[in-house]
Amino acid sequence: MTAPTIAIIGGGPCGLTLARLLECKGIDYVVYERDESENSNRAGGSLDIHPETGQHALREGGLFDEFKRYARYDDTVFTLADNFGKRLVKVGQGRDAPEIDRSDLRKILLDSIPKDKIKWGHTLTSATVGEDNLPVLQFANGNLLSGFKLVVGADGAWSKVRNVITQATPQYSGTSYLESKIGLENPLYETIASNAGAGMFLSMGPEKLIVTQRQGDGSYRNYFGLQVPEDFFRNGTVDLQDVEATRRLLLSDYYADWSDEHKDLIRHATDLRPWALYTLSTEDLGWKSVPGFTLIGDAAHLAIPNGEGVNLAMTDSFKLASKIAEHGIENFDQAVQEYEADMFPRGIATIADGKGMGEVMFSGDSKAFLELMGL
Ligand SMILES: Cc1cc2nc3c(=O)[nH]c(=O)nc-3n(C[C@H](O)[C@H](O)[C@H](O)COP(=O)(O)OP(=O)(O)OC[C@H]3O[C@@H](n4cnc5c(N)ncnc54)[C@H](O)[C@@H]3O)c2cc1C
Structure with a gap:
């Protein structure tokens, strides 16, 4: 052949x-x-x-x-907040960059x-x-x-x-995302839908961030951005199968000084998945x-x-x-x-x-x- x-x-x-x-x-x-x-x-x-x-x-x-x-086309909105939940800017309505x-x-x-x-x-x-x-x-x-x-x-x-x-x-960039989901059945769903709304909601704090993004089925994905070692999610520091322990670790060691609105995203996080970020x-x-x-x-x-x-x-x-x-x-x-x-x-x-x-x-x-x- x-x-x-x-x-x-x-x-x-x-x-x-x-x-x-x-x-x-x-x-x-x-x-x-x-x-x-x-x-x-x-x-x-x-x-x-x-x-x-x-x-x-x-x-x-x-x-x-x-x-x-x-x-x-309604998900082109971009909202920026600080780690206290204060909204700094909301832009992007009508942008020709549909999701x-x-x-x-x-x-x-x-x-x-x-x-x-x-x-x-x-x-x-x-x-x-x-x-x-x-x-x-x-x-x-x-x-x-x-x-x-x-x-x-x-x-x-x-x-x-x-x-x-x-x-x-x-090469490892020094940063990793921990992806999680808030589905329509999640008790936090109505709150996150009203707080984050359409499009992307980015919250920035020193050395950490949270990206909240609405998906096609209305659910939300949250990415917890951390400066951690390359093998952080593999070296036993955190066991993603143990969702409760992972939530506790994020709340105590990484997002302790963030707003309750943000902490709720961690308390209700499901479907955890790591993304170590690499670059050429x-x-x-x-x-x-x-x-x-x-x-x-x-x-x-x-x-x-x-x-x-x-x-x-x-x-x-x-x-x-x-x-x-x-x-x-x-x-x-x-x-x-x-x-x-x-x-x-x-x-x-x-x-x-x-x-x-x-x-x-x-x-x-x-x-x-x-x-x-x-x-
Ligand atoms: C957390 C995260 C968020 C991102 N968010 C965005 C965003 O919002 N907007 C954006 O534009 N980009 C985003 N990106 C980047 C984007 O995902 C990539 O740039 C894009 O997917 C590249 O497409 P690709 O087809 O080159 O590679 P990939 O999407 O990686 O596809 C590669 C394909 O090759 C297959 N494959 C891999 N190895 C083999 C193999 N050995 N043999 C056979 N098949 C193989 C895989 O299964 C896959 O289907 C994000 C990336 C990450 C990690």
Whole structure:
């Protein structure tokens, strides 16, 4: 059997956007995704999709009308408070950056490509160059596949494709989020809905923060931002299975001087999940193109979350698909070189921006944060 021309590793937002754009252009591809099925990963919160980047890619893929069925234009509001609960600013009404749940975005993209183009349960363990100078892919399920002309790493922060191209490794940022949920059935629900309302509610205190974000089903996700060691959630300091103990630890050691409104978010927190935040360095970008391989999205330019990650990832997909169409499948090297030359400055800027924003957000200096945001 002949291998598909392009292998996309990772069926996240950028891998699937690339798949859709190649589908529209009639270019042969296949997506290999580590999840066992489309229903096996419910992770991830709400994402705001920007006009010139994420929305543009969806328009190019003919998916904008479908996107609008899920897009929440009333959730563009942003409220900033201090750790005493004092509201400092409320902006963003009517902003053209509607929110969509990650699972809804994935569904739109998955429904737009033939089912046999995505191979579930394929965790890439290594990518190498074979004797014929073409890529060879080893998967955890034992499959060893070759014959592709181009392998695109869309496999996120811990990309296995990245290793063929560069030695760059993500570094811990010094900060972690503990994600939690307040569902509609939670006794705190009515209170949080009335206090936090639509969109995103960010509370900043010295060295800590809380992000409260309304989701598509009306529930809320809270992210407790902490400056803790990289292995904090794994080294036994905190056992997330013991929800009560985790709540007590947060209340006594981290948020003791915060308002009761904030403490209630901890007292009622459920579904705890850690996110240690990692970033590549600006020096990591600028590699010499490796024939047969390239990277898009977080695999290329992982940054501390700054509200742009998914938008830039989808922009990469759009730019790469355009270059492939322009140069044709016989001239992948040229397409990849031009795509990467265009992507590097974009990636460097977002890594620097994420670092700067992370520092200001954890400083507790709300004035500096508002200045950074141009508010
Ligand atoms: C806590 C947090 C909050 C965030 N909030 C926002 C936000 O509000 N707005 C925003 O724009 N961005 C946000 N981001 C960043 C955003 O999530 C990423 O930039 C975006 O998801 C990147 O998309 P991607 O497709 O490149 O990678 P991913 O979303 O990471 O997708 C990678 C895909 O590859 C698959 N995969 C991974 N390894 C392998 C493998 N070895 N083999 C096969 N498949 C593999 C994964 O299962 C996944 O499906 C946030 C990130 C975090 C951590």
